[in-house]
Amino acid sequence: MKKRLHNPNIAKIHRNYTVEEVAILYGVFKGTVRAWIKSGLPTLNDKRPMLILGSDLVAFHQARRTKNKQKCKPGEIYCVRCRTPKNPAGDMADYRIITEKIGNLEAICPDCDKIMNRRVNISKLEQIRGKMTITLPQALQHIIESNHPSVNSDLK
Template sequence: MKKRLHNPNLAKIHRNYTVEEAAGLYDVFKGTVRAWIKAGLPVLNDKRPMLILGSDLVAFHQARRTKNKQKCKPGEMYCVCCRAPRKPAGNMAEYQIITEKTGNLVAICPECDKIMNRRVNFSKLAHVCGEIDITLPQVLQHIIDNHQSSVNSDLKQE
């Protein structure tokens, strides 16, 4: 079964939670919260009902989120399938515009042949790409900007 990362901001830091309340807060079973306690989530005391400080609950989930986080170096993109940063196949990527300032780098993973994406600010594109050969989108020409008449045109030129 796949591990699910929980939002640490759900717990209030100035509140105490029982195992049942913490399970209801994160929409998990009580056994899951007890497994968190065995994995290192601190409790106030070992007597029943076990109380968990909200600040400890927030810190526990933040630590679990940042534990496996991997930063991509320049020239690397994160492959979700391989779960590791990799250089794209053939050192080639395509830049797809999302807004005027940001876009996605799209490439193929050399290990699993799946699509890799990386969100990039256009002004930082040169730093992020490293040695990757990036293909930028071509600007489409509008019909109005074209000075040649179409072959199928019914317009008479005088």
């Protein structure tokens, strides 16, 4: 079964929770919360009902989220399927514009042949490039700038 990461910001840091309340809050079974306690989620005491501080719950989920994070080096893009940063196939990537400052680098994974994406600020594109050849989108040519205007015109 796939491990699911939960949003740490759901829990209120100034509140105490029981095992049942945490289960309802995160939409999991009570047994899952008890497994979290066995794996390191601190409780106030071992007596029932077990109380969990909201701040401990937030810290526990933040630690679980950052534990497996991997930074991409220059020239690398993270492959979600392989779960590791890799150099793209042929060291080639395409830049797709999202806003005027941000875009996506899209490339093909050399191992699984699937699309890899990396969100990039256009001002930091040179720092991220590494050995990659990045294809930037070409601006579309306006019809006025064309040497051959459209033939579908009634104007003379």
